[in-house]
Amino acid sequence: MSNDLTLVTKPLEIANGLPNSHYIDQSVYELEKRSIFFEGWPGLCVASEVPKIGDAIPISFMGMPLLVLRGKQGEVRVFQNICRHRGMILVKERKNIEGAIRCPYHSWCYSTEGNLLVTPHVGGPGINTHPDIDKNTLGLIEVRSYIWRDVIFINISGDAEPFETIHKNLMTRWKEFEQPLFHGGEDSKFLLDVKCNWKLAVENYCESYHLPWIHPGLNTYSKLEDHYNINEPNLYSGQGSLLYRQFLGDNGAVFPNFADLSDKWTDGAEYITVYPNVLLAVQKDHVYATIISPTSTTTAEEHMHIYYASSDTDPKMRKDNCKQWEEIFIEDIFVVEGMQTGRQCSGFDGGRFSPAMDGPTHCFHAWVANKLLNFNKTVSA
Amino acid sequence: MNKKSKIDQLIVEAHRQNDKKKLIKLYFEASKLFSKNKEISFFLTQAYVFSLDVGDDIESKKLFHMLKQH
Ligand code: FES
Numbered sequence: 001m002s003n004d005l006t007l008v009t010k011p012l013e014i015a016n017g018l019p020n021s022h023y024i025d026q027s028v029y030e031l032e033k034r035s036i037f038f039e040g041w042p043g044l045c046v047a048s049e050v051p052k053i054g055d056a057i058p059i060s061f062m063g064m065p066l067l068v069l070r071g072k073q074g075e076v077r078v079f080q081n082i083c084r085h086r087g088m089i090l091v092k093e094r095k096n097i098e099g100a101i102r103c104p105y106h107s108w109c110y111s112t113e114g115n116l117l118v119t120p121h122v123g124g125p126g127i128n129t130h131p132d133i134d135k136n137t138l139g140l141i142e143v144r145s146y147i148w149r150d151v152i153f154i155n156i157s158g159d160a161e162p163f164e165t166i167h168k169n170l171m172t173r174w175k176e177f178e179q180p181l182f183h184g185g186e187d188s189k190f191l192l193d194v195k196c197n198w199k200l201a202v203e204n205y206c207e208s209y210h211l212p213w214i215h216p217g218l219n220t221y222s223k224l225e226d227h228y229n230i231n232e233p234n235l236y237s238g239q240g241s242l243l244y245r246q247f248l249g250d251n252g253a254v255f256p257n258f259a260d261l262s263d264k265w266t267d268g269a270e271y272i273t274v275y276p277n278v279l280l281a282v283q284k285d286h287v288y289a290t291i292i293s294p295t296s297t298t299t300a301e302e303h304m305h306i307y308y309a310s311s312d313t314d315p316k317m318r319k320d321n322c323k324q325w326e327e328i329f330i331e332d333i334f335v336v337e338g339m340q341t342g343r344q345c346s347g348f349d350g351g352r353f354s355p356a357m358d359g360p361t362h363c364f365h366a367w368v369a370n371k372l373l374n375f376n377k378t379v380s381a
Numbered sequence: 382m383n384k385k386s387k388i389d390q391l392i393v394e395a396h397r398q399n400d401k402k403k404l405i406k407l408y409f410e411a412s413k414l415f416s417k418n419k420e421i422s423f424f425l426t427q428a429y430v431f432s433l434d435v436g437d438d439i440e441s442k443k444l445f446h447m448l449k450q451h
């Protein structure tokens with residue numbers, strides 16, 4: 001079958017989806033890693049994961065060890081999780097750093113702001129300095145980051161356009177939801193391991209076509225015709241609902257709404273993928289962010305976090321709401337895994353899109369294809 | 382057992398238990414058992430590193446100044 005990506009970037013009606021190799025081939029995965037993930041602004045995790053000063057979590061991002069750290073002034077930074085001396089991994093497990101980050105190898109110490117504090121015995125026993133070792137140039141390597149809606153987006157290459165520039169359109173679209181978000185805590189997150197390429201999880205989120213079949217429960221009150229496609233070529237895609245039914249607790253209790261929302265959101269809700277890997281939802285009473293973390297060509301993790309308009313919400317309701325979402329995400333697993341298996345069929349040509357229903361999926365495919373095509377152009381130039 | 386090998390043993394034990402606060406103390410104590418600048422600095426450095434590790438600012442400051450004098 002053809003590996004020609006220009007078939008993917010053709011208009012929706014006549015385009016093919018991404019070829020099989022983009023789901024099963026290690027070399028394509030490596031290419032995506034460099035061109036899409038390291039050069040772009042993928043989501044890494046959420047800032048609520050490091051609530052306290054000194055909180056540190058090591059995360060392997062597509063094989064690259066990173067460290068998310070809340071510094072003394074409360075600001076969150078991302079670093080490459082290695083010592084500048086011999087490249088040893090600095091932090092192996094989630095912890096709170098009370099003092100400095102001490103490298104477990106020769107004990108070079110770094111502040112939580114990333115500054116190199118001391119290089120013990122670097123000039124010989126008991127001599128902690130050396131004229132050729134300039135501590136000012138040997139701090140931790142910071143990864144460019146931008147926090148939006150609690151999601152920590154990173155740009156490893158450091159030279160992408162600013163996040164706010166790239167996502168101006170979406171940030172404007174959802175401006176009304178630019179208000180404090182309260183993570184529901186331990187009862188408002190879950191992690192699912194899926195045996196599929198990361199893109200299948202994204203694609204499935206972009207579309208509403210599958211709702212009546214895969215989520216019949218959801219669809220009884222959120223019918224297909226009440227959904228609309230969201231396509232912003234080269235930017236983002238997803239779906240909107242005109243008939244959002246909010247979560248009801250016992251006796252019809254509801255979560256508090258976000259403040260001052262316009263009428264659009266009384267019955268409306270939107271579900272959008274921030275390319276490449278962050279699935280966001282806005283609804284009047286709660287929002288969520290799901291980060292799809294690729295772990296190999298054929299596996300990914302889905303990290304879900306739910307947020308409310310107030311820090312004071314009912315724990316049981318939160319728990320039930322989270323459970324409901326988890327069930328919905330679980331309903332999708334057999335499909336994304338089934339499509340992954342299907343990518344082993346040599347006859348599959350990337351598939352044909354429904355011109356009416358698959359716009360958002362095609363929008364994503366075309367974005368991926370263009371990134372790869374442009375990257376190849378720059379590399380071969 | 383002489384003082385040096387005694388403290389040596391205690392240091393090994395504290396490392397085994399990853400008791401950093403104790404390590405600060407023991408390395409500091411050890412520094413007093415030596416007379417050469419190099420040796421003293423070595424032990425003060427060890428103490429200093431662990432004081433940074435645990436975030437004991439007062440201890441860090443004290444040790445930093447002592448190190449400067451050696
Ligand atoms: S590798 Fe970190 S101090 Fe040597």
Ligand SMILES: [Fe+2]
Pocket residue numbers: 204205210214215328332
């Ligand atoms: Fe779904």
